[in-house]
Amino acid sequence: MSGVEVLGLTAERCIELLDGRDVSCRELAEAYLDRIDRVDGDLHCFLRTRRESALAEADALDRDGRSGLQGVPVALKDILSTRGEETTAGSRILEGHRPLFDAGAVTRLREAGTVVIGKTNMDEFAMGSSTENSAYGVTHNPWDPARVPGGSSGGSSAAVAAGLAPIAYGTDTGGSIRQPAALCGVVGMKPTYGAVSRHGLIAFASSLDQIGPFALTVRDCALALAAVAGHDRCDSTSVPLPEPVRVPDAEDLRGVTIGVPEALLAQGVEPGVRESFDAALRLAEGMGATLREVELPHAGYGLPAYYIIAPAEASSNLARFDGVRYGLRVEEARDTVIDMYERTRAAGFGAEVKRRIMLGTYALSSGYYEAYYGTAQRVRTLIRRDFDNAFAGVDLIATPTSPTVAFEIGERANDPWAMYASDVLTVPVNLAGLPGISIPSGLAGGLPVGFQLIGPAFAENRILDAAHALERAIGFDPVPPRLGGSA
Amino acid sequence: MSQNGWQPVIGLEIHVQLNTETKMFCACENRYGAEPNTLTCPLCLGHPGVLPVINEGAVEKAIMIGLALNCEIAGRSQFHRKNYFYPDSPKAYQISQYDEPICGPGRLEVEGEPVRITRAHLEEDAAKLEHSGGQAGRIGGAEYSLVDFNRCGTPLVEIVTEPDLRSPEHAIAFLQLLRTTLRTIGVSDVNMHEGSLRCDANISVRRSGSGELGTKTELKNVNSFGHLEAGMAAEIARQIELLESGGRVEQETLNFDPGTAQLRSLRSKEEAHDYRYFPEPDLVPLEPSPELVDRLRDRLPELPAARMARFRDQYSLPQQYATDLNAETGVADYFERVADGSGDPKAAADWVLNNPGSVGAIPAEGLAGLIGLIANGTITSTIAKQVYARLEADPAADPAAIVEGEGLASIGDSSELEAMVVEVIDANPQFVEQFRGGKEGVINALVGQVMKRTQGRADARQVQELFRSKLS
Numbered sequence: 001m002s003g004v005e006v007l008g009l010t011a012e013r014c015i016e017l018l019d020g021r022d023v024s025c026r027e028l029a030e031a032y033l034d035r036i037d038r039v040d041g042d043l044h045c046f047l048r049t050r051r052e053s054a055l056a057e058a059d060a061l062d063r064d065g066r067s068g069l070q071g072v073p074v075a076l077k078d079i080l081s082t083r084g085e086e087t088t089a090g091s092r093i094l095e096g097h098r099p100l101f102d103a104g105a106v107t108r109l110r111e112a113g114t115v116v117i118g119k120t121n122m123d124e125f126a127m128g129s130s131t132e133n134s135a136y137g138v139t140h141n142p143w144d145p146a147r148v149p150g151g152s153s154g155g156s157s158a159a160v161a162a163g164l165a166p167i168a169y170g171t172d173t174g175g176s177i178r179q180p181a182a183l184c185g186v187v188g189m190k191p192t193y194g195a196v197s198r199h200g201l202i203a204f205a206s207s208l209d210q211i212g213p214f215a216l217t218v219r220d221c222a223l224a225l226a227a228v229a230g231h232d233r234c235d236s237t238s239v240p241l242p243e244p245v246r247v248p249d250a251e252d253l254r255g256v257t258i259g260v261p262e263a264l265l266a267q268g269v270e271p272g273v274r275e276s277f278d279a280a281l282r283l284a285e286g287m288g289a290t291l292r293e294v295e296l297p298h299a300g301y302g303l304p305a306y307y308i309i310a311p312a313e314a315s316s317n318l319a320r321f322d323g324v325r326y327g328l329r330v331e332e333a334r335d336t337v338i339d340m341y342e343r344t345r346a347a348g349f350g351a352e353v354k355r356r357i358m359l360g361t362y363a364l365s366s367g368y369y370e371a372y373y374g375t376a377q378r379v380r381t382l383i384r385r386d387f388d389n390a391f392a393g394v395d396l397i398a399t400p401t402s403p404t405v406a407f408e409i410g411e412r413a414n415d416p417w418a419m420y421a422s423d424v425l426t427v428p429v430n431l432a433g434l435p436g437i438s439i440p441s442g443l444a445g446g447l448p449v450g451f452q453l454i455g456p457a458f459a460e461n462r463i464l465d466a467a468h469a470l471e472r473a474i475g476f477d478p479v480p481p482r483l484g485g486s487a
Numbered sequence: 488m489s490q491n492g493w494q495p496v497i498g499l500e501i502h503v504q505l506n507t508e509t510k511m512f513c514a515c516e517n518r519y520g521a522e523p524n525t526l527t528c529p530l531c532l533g534h535p536g537v538l539p540v541i542n543e544g545a546v547e548k549a550i551m552i553g554l555a556l557n558c559e560i561a562g563r564s565q566f567h568r569k570n571y572f573y574p575d576s577p578k579a580y581q582i583s584q585y586d587e588p589i590c591g592p593g594r595l596e597v598e599g600e601p602v603r604i605t606r607a608h609l610e611e612d613a614a615k616l617e618h619s620g621g622q623a624g625r626i627g628g629a630e631y632s633l634v635d636f637n638r639c640g641t642p643l644v645e646i647v648t649e650p651d652l653r654s655p656e657h658a659i660a661f662l663q664l665l666r667t668t669l670r671t672i673g674v675s676d677v678n679m680h681e682g683s684l685r686c687d688a689n690i691s692v693r694r695s696g697s698g699e700l701g702t703k704t705e706l707k708n709v710n711s712f713g714h715l716e717a718g719m720a721a722e723i724a725r726q727i728e729l730l731e732s733g734g735r736v737e738q739e740t741l742n743f744d745p746g747t748a749q750l751r752s753l754r755s756k757e758e759a760h761d762y763r764y765f766p767e768p769d770l771v772p773l774e775p776s777p778e779l780v781d782r783l784r785d786r787l788p789e790l791p792a793a794r795m796a797r798f799r800d801q802y803s804l805p806q807q808y809a810t811d812l813n814a815e816t817g818v819a820d821y822f823e824r825v826a827d828g829s830g831d832p833k834a835a836a837d838w839v840l841n842n843p844g845s846v847g848a849i850p851a852e853g854l855a856g857l858i859g860l861i862a863n864g865t866i867t868s869t870i871a872k873q874v875y876a877r878l879e880a881d882p883a884a885d886p887a888a889i890v891e892g893e894g895l896a897s898i899g900d901s902s903e904l905e906a907m908v909v910e911v912i913d914a915n916p917q918f919v920e921q922f923r924g925g926k927e928g929v930i931n932a933l934v935g936q937v938m939k940r941t942q943g944r945a946d947a948r949q950v951q952e953l954f955r956s957k958l959s
Contacts (some may be wrong), residue, residue, distance in 0.1 A: 207768035235538050319570060325533065365761055
């Protein structure tokens with residue numbers, strides 16, 4: 001066993017240790033892998049680790065010399081394709097599926113020299129807010145194992161919170177990075193739509209999906225984002241960033257105007273969350289920020305619009321899983337090809353995925369398209385316009401990330417609408433294609449609360465600067481007490 | 488065309504595979520006839536996580552088609568997903584265009600009449616299925632089905648016409664002109680047997696003079712112009728018979744079996760798919776710059792329709808000649824060189840159209856030289872056929888040298904011919920008697936004998952006149 005204590009270890013600190021040769025790449029990777037072996041049996045953040053490959057990659061870096069992010073262990077949500085290595089998107093239908101290529105972001109991470117230590121658990125096809133919809137079992141919140149870590153990227157957020165990886169990547173379609181970051185007390189960022197290549201990301205809702213990082217600090221988050229951001233010719237919707245992502249060093253919030261959409265927050269934010277949010281706002285004000293109320297008149301319609309658009313795209317994206325070419329196939333003698341499709345899809349998809357496929361198929365059907373999909377797209381345009389108008393007067397917009405803290409496993413599993421409501425404050429950001437970050441603002445009832453900062457398109461650096469300054473002022477200890485934290 | 492007071496109304500949907508280097512959305516080679524499933528990648532196999540990237544070459548070719556069909560080129564067009572489950576569609580949707588096609592309304596003039604083009608849009612081809620066992624060509628009841636993904640993702644342009652065609656012949660004439668046009672601009676192999684040109688026909692009939700459209704049926708999967716023409720004729724006849732016996736045409740999709748000349752229903756309106764079109768979120772809209780469109784317009788060669796008009800005017804050819812010369816690419820070019828080289832466009836057109844094998848086989852200079860020798864009386868048309876046969880065997884040969892070397896020049900000297908005519912009259916008193924008795928036709932036998940003696944080097948008309956003057 002290695003002597004490095006990785007609980008609470010930041011990526012920046014990893015780099016320092018590696019740069020100072022206090023630890024080798026192998027020792028660092030081994031320390032994380034050993035910790036996973038010790039504690040992940042209970043948490044189930046990882047679906048798979050890749051000890052041998054990771055250590056071989058670490059050895060090569062130790063042998064050839066390294067710098068920068070080289071040698072920093074990272075974890076990947078199991079929706080990011082890894083060449084020759086199983087990638088399931090949390091679904092039975094892709095059990096054993098080994099992609100023929102690396103996702104664009106994974107290629108960038110390999111080029112950067114990070115060491116992928118494993119693939120993390122998730123809601124099936126990223127559909128969910130609790131990671132309970134995984135076909136491979138639930139992930140437990142490191143702050144309270146009886147509670148969910150959030151979702152859909154709950155494996156990644158819990159892994160970072162539990163000290164199983166300094167950096168993890170997830171995807172955010174309606175809040176799937178920010179909400180689990182909030183529920184696990186870590187930092188999670190969804191970049192502007194187009195900032196990170198979606199190539200090799202198994203699609204849920206193509207017009208909303210974005211890859212982004214989880215980390216213990218905002219600075220780590222910036223490092224992790226910089227490693228994967230930028231145009232990829234394999235993704236026509238990806239774009240070059242107007243400026244590179246910088247590691248933030250702002251010390252205060254002077255000159256920063258933060259908008260608060262009070263009307264939106266009236267929608268069921270629980271008191272403990274509201275208190276933590278207000279406290280963070282007061283801190284921000286104390287650091288020189290100007291607070292101003294903003295209106296996002298249509299953001300309240302974000303959830304219903306999202307639950308038309310995302311399922312509609314999903315119904316099409318998931319139609320390819322038909323048992324013909326890869327993944328699960330279930331058939332019986334004398335089956336027609338349609339019988340085989342039906343059996344395979346009935347056995348391969350979980351209940352939530354089926355629910356959304358049906359919702360989306362219905363919404364796109366002839367005769368209903370205008371009323372549902374057409375209306376939802378118009379709402380989307382209005383929400384985008386709301387944000388444009390709001391950002392004419394403020395630099396950033398703040399909301400709680402999730403209206404509640406982590407809920408209990410099973411609590412909302414049979415109440416889809418309650419589950420969907422977890423995303424009420426994050427979904428409008430995806431619909432508008434904007435960047436957003438969640439940082440921990442404190443605890444409510446002993447559980448972490450997330451504070452969301454939203455910026456205009458490609459204002460990642462502005463968000464990171466403000467989040468970094470605020471994070472320092474908040475002084476949150478991201479290590480769960482039951483794992484050895486101080487809170 | 489009108490049949491018993493009924494007027495057929497036909498509109499066409501034509502699928503054209505573009506001859507780009509690579510497929511529509513991936514870097515796989517776009518080629519017909521390779522070993523099955525050798526031209527594939529995760530993208531055209533519909534693997535999870537892949538994203539389409541638009542082939543710019545295909546966009547340019549689609550715009551060129553639009554320009555050649557006088558279409559409006561959209562400043563902004565959008566790809567849509569057409570969703571359906573079938574093993575030929577690995578993503579279970581086809582990336583196509585829906586309400587914002589790349590090419591808007593246009594027209595193509597066929598035999599002097601404009602046929603309106605509704606639109607032309609870009610999409611990707613599906614994989615090819617082969618069903619084994621059961622009813623031929625159908626997945627239902629097949630023992631097994633094989634999928635070849637080589638074709639999957641081939642760039643396609645779908646051209647849709649308004650219901651402006653009035654007979655199967657008219658429709659075929661349109662298709663022939665369209666095919667030549669596409670070949671001339673070099674965007675497709677337009678080969679029906681290989682599937683690079685495919686055509687579906689929407690067919691209805693109405694009372695002549697009626698302005699309303701009848702219920703239409705769609706004739707699909709026909710693999711040659713001949714079968715298509717026969718299929719359209721059969722369907723028109725079926726509809727007329729149905730309506731005349733008090734029946735009603737049901738909207739359905741039909742298949743035509745050229746072997747049995749039978750029409751078979753593939754699916755009825757009730758079974759029609761709901762494709763659940765929606766904008767393709769993986770692609771940004773196409774916004775070709777006006778500069779690009781101008782550049783592509785400049786790149787267009789003279790189009791067959793314009794060339795036909797020019798052949799009528801410049802060479803004073805009848806419309807049918809102009810049409811026929813433009814029916815196949817390469818023919819018109821060849822004809823022009825022969826016409827200009829020989830100075831006799833009408834003769835050049837006759838030779839080229841009567842000897843389609845000459846195109847590309849015999850140098851235009853050779854054929855032009857041959858026609859020149861006829862025009863200036865050096866050889867007779869009978870000898871010309873011999874010389875042509877020699878050219879076929881040895882395309883590089885000079886017709887004048889052949890004539891010279893083999894003494895094939897016409898016997899222009901009428902005294903020599905006159906002597907021969909007298910000899911033949913003397914040797915065939917029975918024919919002379921018959922001729923004088925009113926059986927004018929025997930003169931051909933006499934002329935034939937002279938032609939035989941001269942081995943064709945005499946002008947038959949001149950010989951006939953000599954006989955007439957001698958025998959009258």
